[in-house]
Amino acid sequence: MQQNIIERKIMWGDLDALGIVFYPRYYEWFDACGHLFFEKINLNIGELWSEREILFGLAETSCRYFKPARYYQSIRIVTKIDALEEKFLILKHSIQASTDDTLMVEGYENRICLDVSDPKNFKAIDIPEDIYTMLESAKGELRA
Amino acid sequence: MQQNIIERKIMWGDLDALGIVFYPRYYEWFDACGHLFFEKINLNIGELWSEREILFGLAETSCRYFKPARYYQSIRIVTKIDALEEKFLILKHSIQASTDDTLMVEGYENRICLDVSDPKNFKAIDIPEDIYTMLESAKGELRA
Amino acid sequence: MQQNIIERKIMWGDLDALGIVFYPRYYEWFDACGHLFFEKINLNIGELWSEREILFGLAETSCRYFKPARYYQSIRIVTKIDALEEKFLILKHSIQASTDDTLMVEGYENRICLDVSDPKNFKAIDIPEDIYTMLESAKGELRA
Amino acid sequence: MQQNIIERKIMWGDLDALGIVFYPRYYEWFDACGHLFFEKINLNIGELWSEREILFGLAETSCRYFKPARYYQSIRIVTKIDALEEKFLILKHSIQASTDDTLMVEGYENRICLDVSDPKNFKAIDIPEDIYTMLESAKGELRA
Numbered sequence: 093m094q095q096n097i098i099e100r101k102i103m104w105g106d107l108d109a110l111g112i113v114f115y116p117r118y119y120e121w122f123d124a125c126g127h128l129f130f131e132k133i134n135l136n137i138g139e140l141w142s143e144r145e146i147l148f149g150l151a152e153t154s155c156r157y158f159k160p161a162r163y164y165q166s167i168r169i170v171t172k173i174d175a176l177e178e179k180f181l182i183l184k185h186s187i188q189a190s191t192d193d194t195l196m197v198e199g200y201e202n203r204i205c206l207d208v209s210d211p212k213n214f215k216a217i218d219i220p221e222d223i224y225t226m227l228e229s230a231k232g233e234l235r236a
Numbered sequence: 237m238q239q240n241i242i243e244r245k246i247m248w249g250d251l252d253a254l255g256i257v258f259y260p261r262y263y264e265w266f267d268a269c270g271h272l273f274f275e276k277i278n279l280n281i282g283e284l285w286s287e288r289e290i291l292f293g294l295a296e297t298s299c300r301y302f303k304p305a306r307y308y309q310s311i312r313i314v315t316k317i318d319a320l321e322e323k324f325l326i327l328k329h330s331i332q333a334s335t336d337d338t339l340m341v342e343g344y345e346n347r348i349c350l351d352v353s354d355p356k357n358f359k360a361i362d363i364p365e366d367i368y369t370m371l372e373s374a375k376g377e378l379r380a
Numbered sequence: 381m382q383q384n385i386i387e388r389k390i391m392w393g394d395l396d397a398l399g400i401v402f403y404p405r406y407y408e409w410f411d412a413c414g415h416l417f418f419e420k421i422n423l424n425i426g427e428l429w430s431e432r433e434i435l436f437g438l439a440e441t442s443c444r445y446f447k448p449a450r451y452y453q454s455i456r457i458v459t460k461i462d463a464l465e466e467k468f469l470i471l472k473h474s475i476q477a478s479t480d481d482t483l484m485v486e487g488y489e490n491r492i493c494l495d496v497s498d499p500k501n502f503k504a505i506d507i508p509e510d511i512y513t514m515l516e517s518a519k520g521e522l523r524a
Numbered sequence: 525m526q527q528n529i530i531e532r533k534i535m536w537g538d539l540d541a542l543g544i545v546f547y548p549r550y551y552e553w554f555d556a557c558g559h560l561f562f563e564k565i566n567l568n569i570g571e572l573w574s575e576r577e578i579l580f581g582l583a584e585t586s587c588r589y590f591k592p593a594r595y596y597q598s599i600r601i602v603t604k605i606d607a608l609e610e611k612f613l614i615l616k617h618s619i620q621a622s623t624d625d626t627l628m629v630e631g632y633e634n635r636i637c638l639d640v641s642d643p644k645n646f647k648a649i650d651i652p653e654d655i656y657t658m659l660e661s662a663k664g665e666l667r668a
Binding site: 247248249264267268271275280281307308 | 392393408411415425451
């Protein structure tokens with residue numbers, strides 16, 4: 093099973109008036125970490141788009157907040173594939189405190205495979221076989 | 237049952253490179269619409285915080301995306317209470333196309349009642365009775 | 381002279397940990413208000429892009445902050461053309477307190493006319509004559 | 525002269541519909557890099573605030589855009605003190621392409637020293653002597 097790990101510090105601009113992270117920021121990080129995960133398994137989203145007119149669009153996202161993150165705290169975002177189906181995959185993003193591994197936030201992105209060749213009308217399609225194989229291998233099922 | 241309705245246009249800064257709304261923006265709007273909903277039922281969050289040191293923090297959020305929103309499209313965000321319990325309430329936000337009422341996006345915020353008097357350690361508490369009554373009335377259960 | 385006026389409330393998600401607006405938000409509003417200004421003078425940026433492959437890109441922006449804006453405060457953003465040249469225009473955005481007209485923030489966007497037909501290589505061009513005439517009229521110089 | 529250097533990749537969420545960075549993002553990065561710069565010279569903004577009720581607020585910001593940054597491009601943000609006066613300092617942020625050092629964006633933040641002990645009324649004050657000395661040393665004037 094492959095995973096992408098990012099370490100970052102909570103910055104001033106991430107905070108709300110309570111001094112804790114404003115929750116839509118977590119989704120911005122999930123989106124970025126999803127792209128970095130794809131890159132890590134050699135699936136460059138920019139190339140996928142420009143060369144094959146395929147992207148993984150969002151069908152559903154969700155997030156649970158266990159512990160608020162505060163200014164200058166170090167966090168670790170761990171991203172991996174939680175589920176893989178013909179037309180979609182689910183990415184799981186876990187945010188831990190870098191210091192003691194406490195789970196702070198946990199989120200999911202359900203990303204469906206889209207043919208975006210017509211910019212006005214995206215179509216859900218089956219994940220192409222070569223990409224499915226890469227995702228399957230990253231998910232780790234073949235290693236059983 | 238009370239609801240808050242906001243009309244807005246999709247602006248350039250809401251878009252991603254595909255020309256559709258970047259999904260964390262929806263959560264920013266949900267957060268703002270939640271506050272406007274509270275204001276509409278006479279629950280001013282700023283006063284609640286400064287006078288009683290109580291806030292409604294996020295325990296969980298989720299969102300489903302049915303249809304992408306594009307530049308300068310007019311949308312309507314309808315916010316109402318979906319569930320009310322001793323310690324939390326769930327807000328439901330529905331985003332429709334203003335022109336034909338198509339459902340584009342649907343999201344939920346599970347907000348728990350927090351005592352924030354200690355800025356370093358927020359505590360989940362029962363929703364105070366006077367506020368619970370306001371929320372219950374806004375939810376519309378008393379009207380049966 | 382034409383101007384675009386927007387009234388908005390400061391929302392929770394606009395604030396930083398000091399409880400005042402996080403300054404990049406002002407630029408997001410300037411960008412949106414610029415687009416609304418163009419729309420008001422019948423220059424639809426979406427059409428300009430899709431039909432003529434022209435956009436007004438940023439060469440320079442600046443902003444001065446006189447008074448911090450706080451939660452739920454009502455502000456007014458007034459946008460107008462401050463300067464117009466062959467290849468660019470400068471938009472001026474003034475943010476006032478809605479209640480007493482105090483000037484809170486003042487910003488400028490220097491927008492140059494770009495041929496974006498090659499997505500990898502934007503080129504600065506003279507503002508096309510028909511658009512220049514609309515901008516000149518909006519600036520109000522013809523009314524002398 | 526001290527400087528803070530950050531390397532980052534342009535992520536999907538940084539882009540606008542043209543596929544280039546949406547300009548308010550640059551200011552978000554400037555703000556974060558300013559805080560990292562302060563940290564680097566041992567001026568922790570969080571402690572400054574909680575222990576001495578002092579912060580460096582924005583009086584003015586500006587930015588020039590020379591070359592658009594695109595998806596997954598690697599950039600380098602270099603931050604240093606450009607000017608230091610009794611009541612304020614100016615931070616200069618230069619963004620270069622990591623690959624060939626091309627200057628892409630250049631920005632300035634004029635930050636004034638604020639007494640924030642009264643949350644409703646911030647007051648501009650002289651930079652305290654011990655902090656001024658740290659900033660002066662970081663600016664490098666003492667090395668002549």
